[in-house]
Amino acid sequence: MQSITIRRPDDWHLHLRDGAMLEGVIGDTSRDFARAIVMPNLVPPVVTVADAEAYRGRIMAAVPKGDKFQPLMTLYLTEDTNADDIEAGKTSGLITAVKLYPAGATTNSHGGVRDIEKAMPVLERMARIGLPLCVHGEVTTPGVDIFDREAVFIETVLDPLRKRLPELKVTMEHVTTKDGIDYIKSAKGNLAGSITTHHLIINRNAILVGGIRPHYYCLPVAKRENHRLALRAAATSGDPRFFLGTDSAPHIDPLKECACGCAGIYTSINTMSCLAHVFEQENALDKLEAFASLNGPAWYGLPLNEERITLVKRDNPLNFPSKVETGAGLVTVFDPMFPLYWDIAR
Numbered sequence: 084m085q086s087i088t089i090r091r092p093d094d095w096h097l098h099l100r101d102g103a104m105l106e107g108v109i110g111d112t113s114r115d116f117a118r119a120i121v122m123p124n125l126v127p128p129v130v131t132v133a134d135a136e137a138y139r140g141r142i143m144a145a146v147p148k149g150d151k152f153q154p155l156m157t158l159y160l161t162e163d164t165n166a167d168d169i170e171a172g173k174t175s176g177l178i179t180a181v182k183l184y185p186a187g188a189t190t191n192s193h194g195g196v197r198d199i200e201k202a203m204p205v206l207e208r209m210a211r212i213g214l215p216l217c218v219h220g221e222v223t224t225p226g227v228d229i230f231d232r233e234a235v236f237i238e239t240v241l242d243p244l245r246k247r248l249p250e251l252k253v254t255m256e257h258v259t260t261k262d263g264i265d266y267i268k269s270a271k272g273n274l275a276g277s278i279t280t281h282h283l284i285i286n287r288n289a290i291l292v293g294g295i296r297p298h299y300y301c302l303p304v305a306k307r308e309n310h311r312l313a314l315r316a317a318a319t320s321g322d323p324r325f326f327l328g329t330d331s332a333p334h335i336d337p338l339k340e341c342a343c344g345c346a347g348i349y350t351s352i353n354t355m356s357c358l359a360h361v362f363e364q365e366n367a368l369d370k371l372e373a374f375a376s377l378n379g380p381a382w383y384g385l386p387l388n389e390e391r392i393t394l395v396k397r398d399n400p401l402n403f404p405s406k407v408e409t410g411a412g413l414v415t416v417f418d419p420m421f422p423l424y425w426d427i428a429r
């Protein structure tokens with residue numbers, strides 16, 4: 084029987100939502116992950132340290148009894164964010180990162196940043212105090228093709244920003260292109276990237292071939308096959324600049340299966356099984372721990388988890404539910420389109 088024991092993993096990019104949805108999904112993360120960077124794109128967004136403190140309380144209250152889970156809180160950067168407030172959040176240990184959503188780029192991002200100039204004083208403060216900036220790296224310019232949004236963001240927003248503020252620590256979240264991977268590799272320090280489970284598995288055909296498949300639609304949208312291969316090579320390389328951020332983003336089925344469906348794929352429940360499968364396919368099971376459990380804490384300057392988990396390859400495929408029930412409604416689970424055999428021994 085094949086098995087592998089690794090330090091307990093963390094998820095460096097996660098959407099937990101709020102209320103009944105939070106209560107319905109939190110257990111799928113806290114079962115398998117010790118910590119997660121929790122995205123602030125609620126309605127209304129988490130913009131102040133007080134908001135983050137209250138949200139953290141609601142998350143902790145929803146964690147199933149017996150699970151040990153630590154949410155790492157983020158703030159949603161706006162053009163009005165107060166530099167003293169975020170500094171206080173970092174000093175108290177509550178805030179792990181600040182999140183930049185270009186306005187209109189993704190779910191609940193209309194309150195994001197339109198003019199990066201307006202955010203410069205806060206970004207300068209972050210560079211000074213060593214608070215990382217997490218970015219949804221896509222431009223929203225109407226003339227730019229949606230498949231090119233990430234590459235154009237790197238060229239027109241991220242690279243100029245990093246040249247202006249070389250001390251600012253930036254996480255390029257959910258990297259989806261070879262351009263993103265190459266940019267991170269070529270950068271001299273202060274830049275790392277998270278990679279999702281689903282972008283290692285699907286290319287854009289999953290969304291469009293044989294009919295339109297809303298449960299494979301997320302942002303940044305999956306790209307061509309050569310990009311998926313670049314992501315797989317980076318994730319399985321052991322390079323410390325790449326780590327797991329599932330971007331598990333639950334939306335109830337009626338909001339996915341409609342004329343204008345929401346972006347987001349729900350992977351919390353089967354991520355570790357999917358990843359073990361991918362890493363085995365790439366002959367890189369020995370690099371899974373680096374990707375899921377070592378590189379992220381090293382980048383964020385946090386201790387490694389001491390607990391271990393063991394993944395076991397079963398003889399028969401696992402039975403993950405195709406949907407999870409939440410008090411908010413049904414949420415479809417990511418279907419990797421291959422059977423999953425790797426199971427977390429409990």
Ligand SMILES: NC(=O)N[C@@H](CC(=O)O)C(=O)O
Binds near residue numbers: 098219332
């Ligand atoms: N990834 C997604 O497709 N959706 C995320 C937002 C995001 O991470 O961009 C969501 O909040 O639903």
Ligand SMILES: [Zn+2]
Binds near residue numbers: 256
């Ligand atoms: Zn995003």
Ligand SMILES: [Zn+2]
Binds near residue numbers: 098122332
């Ligand atoms: Zn996200």
